[in-house]
Amino acid sequence: MRFFESEPNFKKTYLSFRNQKCENNNCMIKIEILEKYGAFRRLYKKSEIIFEKDKLATHYYQIISGSVKMNNFNDEGREFIQGFFTVNQCFGEPPLFLERTYPANAEAVEEAELICVSKANFLQLMAENPEVSIIMIENLAQRLHYKSVMAAEISTQDSEHRLLQLFDYSITYFNFKKENNGFHIDLTRQQMGDLTGLRVETVIRTIKTLEKKGELKIINRKVYR
Amino acid sequence: MRFFESEPNFKKTYLSFRNQKCENNNCMIKIEILEKYGAFRRLYKKSEIIFEKDKLATHYYQIISGSVKMNNFNDEGREFIQGFFTVNQCFGEPPLFLERTYPANAEAVEEAELICVSKANFLQLMAENPEVSIIMIENLAQRLHYKSVMAAEISTQDSEHRLLQLFDYSITYFNFKKENNGFHIDLTRQQMGDLTGLRVETVIRTIKTLEKKGELKIINRKVYR
DNA sequence: TCTGGTTTATGATATAGGTCATAAATAAAC
């Protein structure tokens, strides 16, 4: 699994990521606050399931270390990745607020430590800490924005657009590093496909076309934009 | 334009809709509060643009009467409908919280009266009225949930699934009325296509197949599920 | 009741992306 963990100076990269995110007011909830409301930590192994689609939401989850993806599988077993989440981000809250079931599964991409708060405690936390609401609103707004942008692209049926949109959004959202050749899109071809609803082969062929058109660079199999 | 306005006892339907929504804690902001923060009303004609994609967000918008859709157009002029919004709902807030531009346009589906609050005033309102935050969170969570469900479907490339998912989600989200033959999906074939990223012809053919399979009924051109 | 516009409908054909098979290059595990 690539994504973040293979990054050599991951910690350093991450810190600048957090700072940028904080400037954008997109932080998670402070650990100290969570601990006041009975938070507990749990370690998930790589590929371990955190929660499953169609189950009721029981906890609030925030990432201490590692990374997580939310995904769906259709009848033929084909995966669709709703999104990746990494250190300090939270995921899976909407059903907590809606008394609804999860629209997707959550799975550890690599070993991940999560801090969890029970639903009841979490709702109490929200009620008693108005400043947390603002953080939550910005967080949800951010994710809704991503979904809106991608929904319009995915619907178009045009593989080039889908991928370029994913890349451009990923650059800011996942904070990929700027290198000499441009931003390094640190996703496997398979992940690109699962995020856009395209097959691996189509991704491979499309990014080659995009390279010919000068929209991106492929150096040593790595994609730069 | 069909959607809501053609409904004979629209007002009555709407009221039950509101009540249900309120039980689900999915209300908008009270008019009285908005008026404390310099809200003004404005009438939009049918098809009039409320805001445009890629523009900065300047106001909070909430619907007094009528209905609104958010949409995108791709390079070939093909429309994708992000969603419909109707009385008492708000739309277009995410960019207000993110200092970001709109991911889509907003357009009046039918004549609509909106109540608007400037961005600065709105942020002040949010800061001074913590109870409004909860409403906003539930509202955003709801929309994020819809997008997650539809994203997974749209990505599958399977027209039958896409449409059934839209119908089932619409039944609860738009609160379509239950009649003798089932829930009446009060959308035109074109709207179904624009919401799922399919072409009209494909929608027409697919729902006929679904009828044969017993997944829905088509009576007098109307779709029931 | 006529008229123009929208919505629904159907057939013929094209094509983008999927599917399947196969393999080289690379990375991970032992």
Place this chain on the structure above:
DNA sequence: GTTTATTTATGACCTATATCATAAACCAGA
């Protein structure tokens, strides 16, 4: 260093949906 698994890659072929053309049914307004 060797083995195994993953990732990238390419070709041949297929299929679902788009596209284009055409028209009937319906509705709204004059």
